[in-house]
Amino acid sequence: MPSSKSPVVGERYRKRHEDEDDTIASWGHDNPAFVGVTEEGEATASPQTSSRSSTHDAAVHTISVSPQTGKGHALPEKVLSLKQNTPELPKDKRSQQRETPKEDIHSSEEEGKSAVAPQVVASVLAALTHVALGTIIGLPGVILPQLTDRHSSDLYLGINQVALFGSLIHIGGIFGSMVGGVLNVHVGQRITLLISMPMTLVLWVALFFTNAVWLLLFLRTLLGAVQGLVGAASGNYVVEISQKDIRGRLTGFTDTGRQVGFLLVYIVGSLDLTWREVMLVCGCVTAIPPFIGFLFMPDSPRWLVTKGRLDEARKALSFFRGPHYNCQLEYDDIIHQFEQTTNNKMGFMDQLHQMREPSVFRRLVFLVFLMVAVQFTGNMSIATYVVPIFQATNSNMNSYTSAILIGGIRVVGTVISQLVVDRMSRRFMLIGPCLACTATLLTLGGYFCAQNQGLDISNIGWLPLTALMVYTPFVCIIQAAITILRAEILPTSIRAFSAAIVYVFFFTGMFVATFTFPAMVATIGEYGAFWSYAAACLLIALVVGHILPDTSGLSLEQIDDLFRYGKKHILQSVDQKISSPKIP
Incomplete structure (x- = not known):
């Protein structure tokens, strides 16, 4: 041992x-x-x-x-x-x-104590890239009422075009993830983000000037491709620069940024602005600040090790840990884990071969299941069609105000997940919220079922908003936990490439969920759609309870050993560390 x-x-x-x-x-x-x-x-x-x-x-x-x-x-x-x-x-x-x-x-x-500030600054910059993702995904929820107004002199979208407008960004995300996987391996996460942010701004400006429906849909697809570039790169960057005792909270910054993006676009969309002006504001606010910030950040030390740039890796690790912290042992562990898992072979075929190893392949299949199943918890469908959903409730409450409340609760829920992520097991962070989401979605579906049956529900018009206000923080915790697991349980040597594969399934699931939601509402009604999402939440809780070990409090190298050799190996290693004398 x-x-x-x-x-x-x-x-x-x-x-x-x-x-x-x-x-x-x-x-x-x-x-x-x-x-x-x-x-x-x-x-x-x-x-x-x-x-x-x-x-x-x-x-x-x-x-x-x-x-x-x-x-x-x-x-x-x-x-x-x-x-x-x-x-x-x-x-x-x-x-x-x-x-x-x-x-x-x-x-x-x-x-010596590790400096936290450099890690926090880098994580905030990564979170700003996810603010852009939140605005991209949440945009249809606030501008579709304008685009579906038959009396408008601007562009008009039919029902099929509405479904495409809400979902085509995820088709673009599939291709963006594949390209992003190559970029992450060869140029690193930081450079990938520096490439993505100017592209995002250019596409937002192009959407502002578009004058044809087909061009509007095409540009949304390209914007989704940039979303694919950003998704895996920013998450991997934060995980690889963070020390283990605060990694969960820092990784949660990206989820918080995405929820802030939803809130931002809901607020801007509720103002007296045209849909074109909403796009222009979102582009300028979300693309420029992270681009400037990443110009002054180093690359991930773990990625630098995979490229053999060891001196730069040591300097980068020292930058993120501060001048008063001896990072030698952490640096040595990164080197050893890389050598142990790859034998210094980092070619494309070598990474594919490593992903076929039983312990790695099981992790990959589990992550693919989570990434697809989480899309059918209703999270993306509600975020994409939030205003039309509230309009369908026939409640007296303003739909845009309700959307802003949900956007604010999304941020609060993600912040709560950051506060508890390093204090509770990853299993509990998934199982408990999944069960809570199951209950709230069943309640929301019951409201729409009663409405469909013609029952008098005027005295419970508050129920849909209340149910979604309870549902939203729990689904944000689920999303945060899955984001952390996606970055944690994959080996460092293949994290960039395998994350791209996982995100292909992630965006495929998002496309299917958001594209089919209007069709589900038309065929089985709102209640059928939300009850289906409740069943998906329950399925995730059952699978996680059966498969997932707890990874909280472990370094990335220890997590890899946990999946390769089991919990007993980790416990014995800890015992040896406690009992062994210091190395002279």
Whole structure:
């Protein structure tokens, strides 16, 4: 059973002690400035590296070697030359370095605290990209009344065109996900987002000037393709830059951003603006700020490791953890996990082969099920057709005001999920809210059923809004939990590519759910549609309760081991970590 300590670190220290009588250990530095050799054959850190001692004390402490190696070989000529040309350090300095206590070597790791601010800033920027997604998805919910007005002098959409206007963005999302998978692998998540944001703005402006229905639908499809580029890239970026104890909350930022996007478009749509002006406002507000912010962010350290850019990966990890945190062990664990799962092979066929491994394939199938099933919980259909749904209730309450209330509760529900995500198991975050959504959707369906039967429901006109106000925060928690699981349970080595595959099914499910909702209402009524969504919520709860282990509080590397080797392996690793002495 492997130790919980990084095998990379353990191997490094074992190798150092085996070879300390054979050569001078320079810890991978070819530059002679990193090592000073005294006349007695002692290798010590040179003054040029003193500024690095806060984060690399364990790498530059004194190592004693003899002029002749233990095997009878002379010191290398490079070292002898270095010995002759390097000025001797004062004796008291050499003694001070030789007597450095082991406790000081670990003081940076034990006492240093990781900086949270850089991780929060990067997560907020990723969340801003999801504000754009929320406005894209929620747009039909507030402008369809204008586009379906027969007396309007502007563009008019028939019933089939309404279904396409609400759902074609998800067809575009399928192609965007496939292209995004390639971009995420080759240029990284940050560059993918920097490419996507200007494209989003251009498409919003083009929608403002469109003068034909077919062009309106085509541009919506292209906007959906950009949505596919952004979806996986932003989620993966946040997961890979976050430390494990706050990863759940930071990942929830993207979901909060998406809900803020819904609220934004509902508010703008309720103003005295044309549908064209609504599009222009949404484009300018959501595309420009994240583009500027990501210009100043580094790439994900884990993605940099997959590309062999190790120096940049270390710098990126130091940026996100802060200058006072020793990130060496975390860096070593990332390297080891990557080497263990890929053997440094990252080609397209190698990733496909790795996805065929039983433990990885089971995770992929489970995620595909969740990504498709969650679309039939009613979340996207309600968000896309929120104003028409409230108009169908025949309630005295203003439909746009009701939509804004639902948008606000979406934000509140997602914020609540962030506050509890690292305090409760992922299983409970899915099972409990799914059962709550089942109850509320059955209630909403009952209201429409009573309306369809011609019963007097004038005294309960408040019920649809109340039911959706209860339903909305719970479905947002479900969405947040699935977003976290999607990013957590896939191995780092294939996360970018496999996430693209998962998002293909995600957008396929969104397209089917939003395209079929008008047809379901026309055939089985609103009550039949919402009761079907209630059944989907119940199915998710049953499957999650049977399959999903709890991943909260584990690092990405530990989660991978959990699915590969089981819970017993993780418990034994933790026991070894507690009982094992510190590595000198």
